[in-house]
Amino acid sequence: MDDDWQAAAFGSRHMHNRVQNKSSRGNRPFDVYKTFGSYVCKCAAWKTRDDNNDDEKDITLELYRLSSNGEGVLGEICFPRALDAAVVLSGSRASLSRTVQRMEVDSDEEDEEDEDIEEGEEKDEHGSDEGATSDAEEPMVDPDFEEEPERFRNFEKNSFRQPKFWIRWNGVTEGSEVVTSDMGYVVFSGTDCRKFKGTITCGPLGWKDVAISGRKISGRGFSDVPISWNGQTL
Numbered sequence: 001m002d003d004d005w006q007a008a009a010f011g012s013r014h015m016h017n018r019v020q021n022k023s024s025r026g027n028r029p030f031d032v033y034k035t036f037g038s039y040v041c042k043c044a045a046w047k048t049r050d051d052n053n054d055d056e057k058d059i060t061l062e063l064y065r066l067s068s069n070g071e072g073v074l075g076e077i078c079f080p081r082a083l084d085a086a087v088v089l090s091g092s093r094a095s096l097s098r099t100v101q102r103m104e105v106d107s108d109e110e111d112e113e114d115e116d117i118e119e120g121e122e123k124d125e126h127g128s129d130e131g132a133t134s135d136a137e138e139p140m141v142d143p144d145f146e147e148e149p150e151r152f153r154n155f156e157k158n159s160f161r162q163p164k165f166w167i168r169w170n171g172v173t174e175g176s177e178v179v180t181s182d183m184g185y186v187v188f189s190g191t192d193c194r195k196f197k198g199t200i201t202c203g204p205l206g207w208k209d210v211a212i213s214g215r216k217i218s219g220r221g222f223s224d225v226p227i228s229w230n231g232q233t234l
Helices: 004-026 044-049 093-126 148-154
Strands: 037-042 059-066 072-079 083-090 164-173 180-188 195-202 207-219
Touching: 044 207, 059 083, 059 207, 072 093, 072 164, 083 093, 093 164, 164 195, 180 207
Parallel strands: none
Antiparallel strands: 037 059, 037 207, 059 072, 072 083, 083 164, 164 180, 180 195, 195 207
16 A cells, blocks of 8 residues: 555656657657658549550659758659659748749759850860959758758648648640649648648640549658759759
């Protein structure tokens, strides 16, 4: 009987710790890096269109990294013999619009930098800028050391239980060299981002909010794989 108070105290403390730990786990912010990885997808509209092909190629979605403004997830989606496109996922229409605008600015700036490099090479060939000093290169920022609070804040509103993302894709359809762009939407089944369901629209293929689903087959860390947006590499 003398030991009853000890059992009660330890039991109470154990229960308190369990509740506290459960609460802490529940309050953890969504980590958008969980979206990074390779997914295989299904789409009935694509399957109907592709029924005449015997090879069993899958629709694939690859998500690589965050956009330069930190509000979008960049990657690529491929519907074999139908659509190859870069994709941007973002938590709202507003942040998606900002991200796309930023990407297009980055693309324009890259073109200007390429022109400056070409001009510089021409000057070097003629010796006109001999002795000129170049600006010191800015140090590279390792994305793994990015401030986590900002990363979590940018996706806080769409991260409750089932993270939701608007999609903008940009690419070409089969048989066309014209770059087109349209929208989509995905909802992940949980914050581990292992499965998702959503829709995608593609005017040239006659798709309007057609259903698409996917499952992750492998995860990845932040990956600096280049993507093509409006014909420019980012």
